[in-house]
Amino acid sequence: MGPWLRSQNQTWYAQFNGRQINLGKDKKAAFREYHRLMGSGASIKDHPVRVVLDAYWTWLQTNRAPETCKPRKRILQTFGQSIPPKLRVSQLRPFHVQSWIDKHYATNGPTRRADLIATIKTALNWGMKMGYADANPIAQMEKPQRQIRQEFVPFDQWQKLLNACKPDLRDFVAVMLVAGARAQDMLKYEAKHFDGSRLVLPIQDSKGKRRSCVVYLPPIALQIVKRLASQFPEGKLFRTRARVPWDRNSLRCRFRSLKKTMMMPKLCATTLRHSWAHHRLESGQDTLIVSKLMNHVDSRMLATRYGHIEEGRRLAEEATKITPILDLGIGPDTVQGQPAEV
Numbered sequence: 644m645g646p647w648l649r650s651q652n653q654t655w656y657a658q659f660n661g662r663q664i665n666l667g668k669d670k671k672a673a674f675r676e677y678h679r680l681m682g683s684g685a686s687i688k689d690h691p692v693r694v695v696l697d698a699y700w701t702w703l704q705t706n707r708a709p710e711t712c713k714p715r716k717r718i719l720q721t722f723g724q725s726i727p728p729k730l731r732v733s734q735l736r737p738f739h740v741q742s743w744i745d746k747h748y749a750t751n752g753p754t755r756r757a758d759l760i761a762t763i764k765t766a767l768n769w770g771m772k773m774g775y776a777d778a779n780p781i782a783q784m785e786k787p788q789r790q791i792r793q794e795f796v797p798f799d800q801w802q803k804l805l806n807a808c809k810p811d812l813r814d815f816v817a818v819m820l821v822a823g824a825r826a827q828d829m830l831k832y833e834a835k836h837f838d839g840s841r842l843v844l845p846i847q848d849s850k851g852k853r854r855s856c857v858v859y860l861p862p863i864a865l866q867i868v869k870r871l872a873s874q875f876p877e878g879k880l881f882r883t884r885a886r887v888p889w890d891r892n893s894l895r896c897r898f899r900s901l902k903k904t905m906m907m908p909k910l911c912a913t914t915l916r917h918s919w920a921h922h923r924l925e926s927g928q929d930t931l932i933v934s935k936l937m938n939h940v941d942s943r944m945l946a947t948r949y950g951h952i953e954e955g956r957r958l959a960e961e962a963t964k965i966t967p968i969l970d971l972g973i974g975p976d977t978v979q980g981q982p983a984e985v
Contacts, residue, residue, distance in 0.1 A: 645657065645674075645677065646666055646673050646674060646677045648670075653668055654666075654667065654668050655667060655668065655669075655670060655673030655674075655677075657673075657677045664690070665690075665691075665694050667728070676729065688774060688775065688776055688777045689731045689732055689733050689776060689777070690731065690732060690770070690775045690776065691728065691729055691730060691731055691732075692723070692726055692730050692731065692732055692735050692767075693723045693726070693728060693730075694775070695732060695766060695767065695769075695770035695775045695776065696719045696722065696723045696766055697723075698770070698773070698775065699719070699766040699769050699770065700712075700715075700716065700719050702769065702773075703715060708847075708848065708849065708850055710827050710850070711850065715762055718759060718762045718763075719762070719766065721743065721747050722740070722743050722763055725739070725742070725743040725746065725747070726739050726743075732767065732770065732775065732776035732778075732779075732780065733776070733777070733778070733780065734780075735767075735780045735781060736780060736781070737780075737781050737784040740759075740760060740763055740781055740784060744756055744759055744760070752790055753787035753788055753789060753790055754787075754789045754790045756786070756787045757786040757787050757788075757789050760781075760784060760786045761786065763781065764779065764781060764782065764784070767779040767780075767781065767782075768782075794907065794909045794910070794914050794917060795914060795917045795918040795920075795921040796820075796905065796907070796910070796914060796915070796918040797918075798918075798922045798925075800905065801820055801918070803904075803905070804816065804820075804901065804904075804905060805817060805820075807900075807901055807904040807905070808901070809884065809897075810884070811882065811883050811884045812897050814867050814871065814881060815829060815881045815889060815894075815912075816915060817863060817864065817867060818860075818864045818867055818868065818881075819912065819915035819916060819919070820915050820918060820919055821861045821863050821864045821919070822858050822859065822860055822861060822864040822919070823858070823916055823919035823920060823923070823936055823937055824842070824858045824916065825850065825856070825916060825938070826894075826911075826912035826913050826915070826916065827850070828842075828844060828849075828850075828856055828858070829881055829889070829912070830879070830881070830888070830889055830890060830891070831844060831848055831879070832844070832879065832880045832881065833875075833877075833878060833879055833880055834871075834872040834875060834876050834877070834880060836880075837868055837869075837872045837880075840859070840860060840865065841857055841858060841859050841860060842857070842858040842860065842868065843855055843856070843857050843858075844856040844857075849938075850938075856938050857938065858938075859936060868880065894912050895911075898910060898911055898912065916937070920933055920937060920945065923936075924945075930945055933945065
């Protein structure tokens with residue numbers, strides 16, 4: 644059976660080894676590709692890269708939260724447009740990825756470039772699992788070393804930050820500082836997510852769509868959320884003075900003035916979550932507890948992504964908790980007035 648046209652999307656397909664292959668929309672080009680595949684005996688597990696990227700994007704939209712999908716859309720689109728339309732997975736090389744980054748993301752830092760490479764790797768790994776390819780040809784491509792996040796607001800500056808906020812933003816900032824919530828989740832919370840002591844997002848609205856995101860509310864945050872839940876029983880809790888829900892753009896605009904006041908050029912909503920984590924850890928709270936309160940699966944994220952955690956001082960304190968006294972043979976059999984331990 645030769646190529647056939649699917650009317651729904653006006654695209655030509657052919658059947659190989661029990662699977663349908665997308666041959667494109669141009670009839671002549673589709674038949675040329677069909678005869679090439681027939682002559683080469685091409686494996687069904689060697690689809691064009693663009694086909695894999697499109698299929699991965701479709702899967703993402705169904706299986707991942709919108710905030711997870713949204714930043715990946717442009718990444719997948721621009722990379723797909725940067726390579727030849729018929730380039731197959733087996734023909735893809737690291738230089739294709741690097742050339743794309745150099746053209747579109749040359750001014751981005753190492754962390755961003757590492758994330759770009761990781762996104763393409765993830766798409767191709769997914770393609771392997773789904774049977775689109777036999778191998779990921781860029782699996783061994785090196786990624787730039789991520790920059791460790793250093794920005795946080797010291798605890799003794801929290802009040803100054805709150806004083807610089809207008810009342811509507813002050814509620815938002817205060818809850819983030821004392822509860823450690825994600826900024827993207829703060830934009831979603833409604834009265835229906837408040838259970839009397841916590842804010843609980845359902846799985847389908849939580850990051851990764853794997854488990855519910857739970858934020859425990861200390862007294863200050865609890866007081867704010869109760870007031871807002873009473874004021875706005877329907878719709879978003881955190882709103883501007885015009886009663887319009889906060890979004891990324893409105894927050895970004897409001898934080899511009901805060902950056903100047905606090906003299907922190909990189910201050911943003913996410914910095915508040917980092918500040919919460921820093922304060923908790925510096926106050927001696929267990930790393931695993933902090934990780935769980937941040938809705939992380941384990942403590943690896945704190946170790947690898949939160950470079951502002953001053954572990955050196957804490958390790959030094961732990962190292963001196965057990966101090967055996969030894970006779971080093973350079974004086975009396977006592978050290979600091981205590982019998983030597985042998």
